[in-house]
Amino acid sequence: MLIQQLVNGLTLGAVYTLIALSYSLVMGILGVLNLAIAELFMLGGYFGFAVVLAQLPLPLALIAGMAGAALVAAIIERIGYQPFRTAPVVTPMLSTLGFSIILQNIATNIWGSDPLQLTDEVFAERFDIGAVSISAIQLTVLGATIVLVALLAFLVQRTSIGRALRAVAENRDVARLLGVSAGRITLIAFMLSGSLAGAAGVLIGLHYAAITPYIGVEIGLKAIAVMVVGGTTRIWGALIAGPLMGVVEVMTVAYGGSQIRDFVVYGFMILILLLRPQGLLGGSRRNQDQRV
Amino acid sequence: MSAMLETPPRLQLDRVSKLFGGVHALTDLSLQVAPRQIVGVIGPNGAGKTTTFNVITGAYRASSGAVMLDGKAVTDEPSHRIARAGIMRTFQNIRLFADMTVWEHLLVAQPHTGSALQRLLPTRLANPSAIARAQEVLEFFELGDVRNRLARSLPYGLQRKVEMARAVTARPKLLLLDEPVAGMNHDEAETIRNLMLKLRDDGLSILLIEHDMAFVMNLCDNLYVLDFGVLIAQGRPDEIRVNPAVLDAYLGQAD
Amino acid sequence: MTMSMYYAGIFADVGILLLGALSVYIILSTGQLSLGNAGFMGIGAYLTSWLTVMVGLPLTPSLLIAAIVAGIIGVVVGFPALRLKGIYLAMATLGFGEMVRSFFLNFSAMGGPEGFHGMQHVSTGTIWIWAILVLVLVMVLETSQIWLEIRAVRDDETAAGLVGLNATSIKVGAFGFGAAVAAIAGGLFAHHHVYIEPGNFSFERSIDFVLAVILGGSTVAPGALAGAVILVVLPEYLRFLADWRFAAFGALLIGMLVVRRQGLLDRALLRLALPSSPA
Numbered sequence: 019m020l021i022q023q024l025v026n027g028l029t030l031g032a033v034y035t036l037i038a039l040s041y042s043l044v045m046g047i048l049g050v051l052n053l054a055i056a057e058l059f060m061l062g063g064y065f066g067f068a069v070v071l072a073q074l075p076l077p078l079a080l081i082a083g084m085a086g087a088a089l090v091a092a093i094i095e096r097i098g099y100q101p102f103r104t105a106p107v108v109t110p111m112l113s114t115l116g117f118s119i120i121l122q123n124i125a126t127n128i129w130g131s132d133p134l135q136l137t138d139e140v141f142a143e144r145f146d147i148g149a150v151s152i153s154a155i156q157l158t159v160l161g162a163t164i165v166l167v168a169l170l171a172f173l174v175q176r177t178s179i180g181r182a183l184r185a186v187a188e189n190r191d192v193a194r195l196l197g198v199s200a201g202r203i204t205l206i207a208f209m210l211s212g213s214l215a216g217a218a219g220v221l222i223g224l225h226y227a228a229i230t231p232y233i234g235v236e237i238g239l240k241a242i243a244v245m246v247v248g249g250t251t252r253i254w255g256a257l258i259a260g261p262l263m264g265v266v267e268v269m270t271v272a273y274g275g276s277q278i279r280d281f282v283v284y285g286f287m288i289l290i291l292l293l294r295p296q297g298l299l300g301g302s303r304r305n306q307d308q309r310v
Numbered sequence: 311m312s313a314m315l316e317t318p319p320r321l322q323l324d325r326v327s328k329l330f331g332g333v334h335a336l337t338d339l340s341l342q343v344a345p346r347q348i349v350g351v352i353g354p355n356g357a358g359k360t361t362t363f364n365v366i367t368g369a370y371r372a373s374s375g376a377v378m379l380d381g382k383a384v385t386d387e388p389s390h391r392i393a394r395a396g397i398m399r400t401f402q403n404i405r406l407f408a409d410m411t412v413w414e415h416l417l418v419a420q421p422h423t424g425s426a427l428q429r430l431l432p433t434r435l436a437n438p439s440a441i442a443r444a445q446e447v448l449e450f451f452e453l454g455d456v457r458n459r460l461a462r463s464l465p466y467g468l469q470r471k472v473e474m475a476r477a478v479t480a481r482p483k484l485l486l487l488d489e490p491v492a493g494m495n496h497d498e499a500e501t502i503r504n505l506m507l508k509l510r511d512d513g514l515s516i517l518l519i520e521h522d523m524a525f526v527m528n529l530c531d532n533l534y535v536l537d538f539g540v541l542i543a544q545g546r547p548d549e550i551r552v553n554p555a556v557l558d559a560y561l562g563q564a565d
Numbered sequence: 566m567t568m569s570m571y572y573a574g575i576f577a578d579v580g581i582l583l584l585g586a587l588s589v590y591i592i593l594s595t596g597q598l599s600l601g602n603a604g605f606m607g608i609g610a611y612l613t614s615w616l617t618v619m620v621g622l623p624l625t626p627s628l629l630i631a632a633i634v635a636g637i638i639g640v641v642v643g644f645p646a647l648r649l650k651g652i653y654l655a656m657a658t659l660g661f662g663e664m665v666r667s668f669f670l671n672f673s674a675m676g677g678p679e680g681f682h683g684m685q686h687v688s689t690g691t692i693w694i695w696a697i698l699v700l701v702l703v704m705v706l707e708t709s710q711i712w713l714e715i716r717a718v719r720d721d722e723t724a725a726g727l728v729g730l731n732a733t734s735i736k737v738g739a740f741g742f743g744a745a746v747a748a749i750a751g752g753l754f755a756h757h758h759v760y761i762e763p764g765n766f767s768f769e770r771s772i773d774f775v776l777a778v779i780l781g782g783s784t785v786a787p788g789a790l791a792g793a794v795i796l797v798v799l800p801e802y803l804r805f806l807a808d809w810r811f812a813a814f815g816a817l818l819i820g821m822l823v824v825r826r827q828g829l830l831d832r833a834l835l836r837l838a839l840p841s842s843p844a
Contacts, residue, residue: 045652049652050652051652051655051656097819098819101822101823102822102823105826106651107651107652108598108651108652108655109822109826111652111655112775112779112818112822113818113819113822115772115775115815115818116814116815116816116817116818116819116822117815117819118815119772119811119812119814119815119818120811120812120815120816121815122811123808123809123810123811123812123815124812126808127808127809235767235768235769239659239663239768242656242659243660246656250653275671277667277670277671277677277678278667278668278670278671279667280663280664280666280667280670281663281664281667281668281671284659284660284661284663284664284667285660285664287656287657287660288657288660288661288664291649291653291656291657291660292645292648295648295649295653367727369723369727388726389723389726389727390726390727390729390730390731390732393726393727393728393729394729398727398728399727401724405721405723405724406721406724407716407717407720407721407724407725408720408721409716409719409720409784410713410716410717410720414713414716417710417713418710418713418714418716418717418725418728418730419728419729420710421710421714421728421729421730421731422729428710429709429710429711429714430706430709430710430711431705431709431710432705432708432709433708433709433710433713436709436710437710440710476728477728480728480729
């Protein structure tokens with residue numbers, strides 16, 4: 019039973035990891051909390067759903083979700099971030115809040131407030147390994163997450179784009195001196211973060227076989243807690259914090275009831291903010307430079 | 311000379327050290343300011359002058375040593391209590407309240423006046439003494455014309471005056487001025503110099519950081535010279551001017 | 566529903582939103598953005614309702630007690646909040662608001678997810694008496710010495726400390742005061758709708774408050790009133806927007822931040838309208 023909950027928790031955790039990485043990219047590089055990410059997550063889910071309902075293959079759904087969310091993220095970067103890039107970071111955060119309101123309204127109007135559901139089980143198979151039953155969709159979620167995280171790691175550590183992202187994370191002025199165009203980098207950061215959130219949306223939609231315009235607020239916001247627990251200054255903290263918080267939440271529901279889940283998740287976040295603000299992986303308090 | 315008085319000096323630093331990690335920003339610094347004295351702290355860039363100010367005002371905690379105001383230790387007090395005890399400062403890069411007028415700066419610098427109830431009521435009704443004092447300071451600094459201007463919209467020279475005015479409003483015992491005439495022309499610096507002399511005559515002690523040597527030599531009763539956080543010389547301006555250690559420290563720097 | 570009932574409902578919403586917006590405004594005036602004031606509103610709603618329904622107290626003392634209790638909780642929240650700045654504080658307050666909502670979801674003694682009812686209905690008039698009282702109180706406070714100190718702390722906390730201001734007590738006190746005002750909003754909400762459930766005090770509610778302040782004016786108390794009016798009344802005039810009102814407000818928020826960051830009303834504008842206010 020416990021192991022089963024662990025598996026369920028890891029699945030939720032995988033989704034959290036992707037969304038937390040998404041928040042963390044923008045936060046780490048630009049210092050901004052992009053509140054619209056919760057809705058990019060939601061939109062990605064809808065885009066993916068549209069593809070699945072059109073009987074197209076699953077990988078295409080993932081790509082559609084990621085690309086669609088990345089596109090919307092680009093729009094947000096141009097209209098919602100650029101005008102405020104020199105303002106105190108709370109201002110662009112409020113601007114992304116405005117976008118999240120717009121996006122949720124658009125989704126509600128296009129697709130309605132009621133859940134969209136997948137009529138036939140996409141991956142109905144379950145595998146039984148000893149006492150544990152894991153569904154094919156859970157395996158898909160976990161597998162896709164691992165692949166995406168690996169791709170992100172490669173991008174960030176091994177490519178020139180990744181180098182540029184890290185440079186801007188360190189110091190925007192120095193980066194400009196070195197010829198890195200900060201404007202282009204922020205656009206890339208936003209789009210990258212959008213694509214991760216979109217992917218998470220597709221995966222959660224497949225996992226629940228349903229999607230509503232409200233999963234952004236229900237699940238997406240909690241990923242902020244995951245980012246904080248992992249460490250806002252170190253994006254890879256999400257790799258630890260995601261599974262951790264996913265398991266914590268699932269355990270809480272299993273043993274404490276569904277009502278109290280948010281209390282526990284956000285409670286963790288606040289504890290970390292107060293006791294260890296750099297997060298679990300954030301290094302010593304002095305070492306705040308390594309962001310990406 | 312001040313050591314012979316029974317009354318303690320206005321300000322006394324007793325072997326104050328400040329470490330940042332392994333870096334010694336200040337080492338065993340002792341200095342004194344007597345009542346009605348203008349004392350200068352000079353030295354090359356990075357000598358620890360602003361650090362000294364920060365330790366005195368409580369922005370930094372001294373790693374060792376004591377800071378005493380009129381004989382009473384203020385070493386580990388929080389900043390706002392040190393300010394209320396009578397130590398006020400200005401800043402190297404001016405730190406005015408962006409959205410407040412000159413007049414509002416002078417009013418807000420008086421948190422000590424009035425009971426709690428008085429402070430909840432409109433100032434002009436409940437606290438006439440604060441109004442009167444603000445008016446007095448306004449006139450002393452000749453800021454009447456710009457009374458209702460937002461402080462951040464003023465030209466540089468006036469902003470410096472407002473900063474000094476704000477610091478002086480609560481009738482402090484000791485005023486710390488961090489490069490008060492930086493970037494000023496001769497006339498503006500003259501104005502500040504005269505204001506400082508008037509303040510001194512009114513009973514204020516002043517501790518001054520400044521790079522303008524002519525200004526310092528012409529004004530201070532006493533000088534302390536720092537280099538790399540260590541006191542290398544102290545004395546009257548004419549003594550310091552010819553002190554070989556001081557010349558050495560300065561000549562070693564390209565100013 | 567008759568026309569007058571409909572308008573009374575709208576009017577009541579404005580009143581409650583005004584109080585909620587004021588609660589955000591008070592805290593924001595010290596430079597702290599709180600995204601969790603719906604949490605204090607919820608505490609006020611549940612506590613007031615418990616006092617009137619279970620204990621049998623009349624509304625006014627219940628509201629006051631709930632305000633004081635919420636104020637104390639606000640002060641308790643305000644202390645750790647001192648360590649957090651800007652976005653981190655916003656995140657923490659977001660978490661706080663969600664924790665309160667989750668707490669009441671789990672609080673079966675007052676209904677849990679089914680909600681709580683049994684309150685006596687109060688009219689729109691009562692709501693507005695409280696709303697006006699609080700608004701006037703804050704406007705009077707804005708002319709006081711304490712408010713100058715609040716503004717100084719917001720502009721430059723360090724410099725304020727070095728002039729002798731106790732930034733800690735100002736910031737923490739603001740949290741307490743804001744929490745108390747939000748609690749009053751909650752208590753009145755509960756008794757106007759005579760039914761409350763945890764979902765009434767969600768992140769979206771906190772955002773409504775923030776939206777009202779940012780749109781209406783974040784540097785003067787009447788801004789909260791302007792914002793509340795805009796958010797509730799404007800959709801009535803923009804019927805054609807119908808299903809798109811939220812998107813419109815999102816766009817309005819972004820537009821306001823670009824064009825006029827301080828919001829609709831500010832000190833300069835008020836001085837034009839009311840030349841008697843002190844310079």
